[in-house]
Amino acid sequence: MTERFKTTRTSQYIMSAVNDTKFSSEVFLLTGIHGQEDVYLWISIPFCLMYVISIVGNSVILFIIKTDPSLHEPMYIFLSMLAITDLGLSISTMPTTLGVFWFNSREISLNACFAQLFFIHSLTFIESSVLLLMAFDRFVAICNPLRYASILTLPRIEKMGLIFLLRGVAVVFPLPFLLKRFRYCEASVLSRSYCLHQEVMKLACSDITVNSIYGLFVTISTVVLDALLILLSYVMILKTVLSIASYAECFRALNTCVSHLCAVLLFYTSGIGLSIVQRFANSSSPLLPILMGYVYLLVPPMMNPIVYSLKSKHLSAKIIRAFNK
Structure with missing residues (x-):
């Protein structure tokens, strides 16, 4: 009887050890677009093109603003902040995305995954903050033009940029540590070619309530708050513009906001669309959430330099002049 009891306890111990090993996966498996593995090489072409446009476009804008003293104004300083953020977002996702589609390199270590999601989420929140700063710039320029230069001084712009940079980093900093304490199943397969907190969290074989909350x-404290403040800024701008008697001046004032409005719509529309699709899309057809995820992270960094180059005659003239030299 004693021997039988020992055998039972030993078996339970072995099973416990096996289970512990099973739930301690050291890598995640990335996925491109499920079901389209045969055409990954062709799919990689538009992805590669988007990365090239994003990196080259934002780099050109940064170079022009840095080298031209006439562009050292608040509006263009904020634009350079947006370009730096978009460059960071593109560089954060590019190695794993092209690795999956070009070389079928699917494995990523836990630490590398946590580092990638830290940069992706930090830069996303920072971009939201930069768009808010750009809305504030348009608000001051239209609603209080006589005090524009005294309000948006260079030291004040630097302080605002630093505050929002620290906010973006600080709120995301705990996430890798919260994820690191979990145990993950052996088949930890991600649905995209990059890591996001929401998806990695769901692969944990533990209680994820703290992470969810x-x-x-x-x-809510970053993106949603920034969106509401941007909306408030444009309500005030519209109120001021509609009080202008001259239609020409009214149109001229609104025209200075078009580029920023396009950037805001690109960023928040794709983000809201991704959130809606992830919650309400049919789980048997995951293609739409996957595509929306790529749109959210790849399209705004690609389109922002194009929109600003086309809408800002001063900036486009400087770019053309630089390439003609």
Whole structure:
């Protein structure tokens, strides 16, 4: 009887050890677009093109603004902040995305995955903050033009940029540590070619309540708050513009906001669309959420330099002049 009891306890111990090993996966498996593996090489062509346009476009804008003293104004300083953020977003996702589609390199270590999601989420929140700063710039320029130069001084712009940079980093900093304490199943397969907190969190074989609550808090206190403040800024701008008697002046004032409005719509529309699709899309057809995820991270960094180059005659003239030299 004693021998039988020992055998049973030993078996339970072995099973416990096996289970512990099973739930301690050290890598995640990235996925491109499920079901389209045969055409990954062709799919990689538009992805590669988007990365090239994003990196070259934002780099050109940064170079022109840095080298031309006439562009050292608040509006263009904020634009350079947006370009730096978009460059960071593109560089954060490019190695794993092209690795999956070009070389079928699917494995990523836990630490590398946590580092990638830290940069992706930090830069996303920073971009939201930069768009808010750009809305504030347009608000001051239209609603209080006589005090524009005294309000948006270079030291003040630097302080605002630093505050929002620290906010973006600080709110995301706990996420890798919260994820690191979990155990992950052996078949930890991600649905995209990059890591996001929401998806990695769901692969944990543990209680994720704290991560869910903290993630919701961070989103509301950053992106949602910024969106509401941007909306408030444009309500005030519209109120001021509609009080202008001259239609020509009214049109001229609104025309200075078009580029920023396009950037805001690109960023928030794709983000809201991704959130809606992830919650309400049919789980048997995951293609739409995957595509929306790529749109959210790849399209705004690609389109922002194009929109600003086309809409800002001063900037486009400087770019053309630089390439004609």
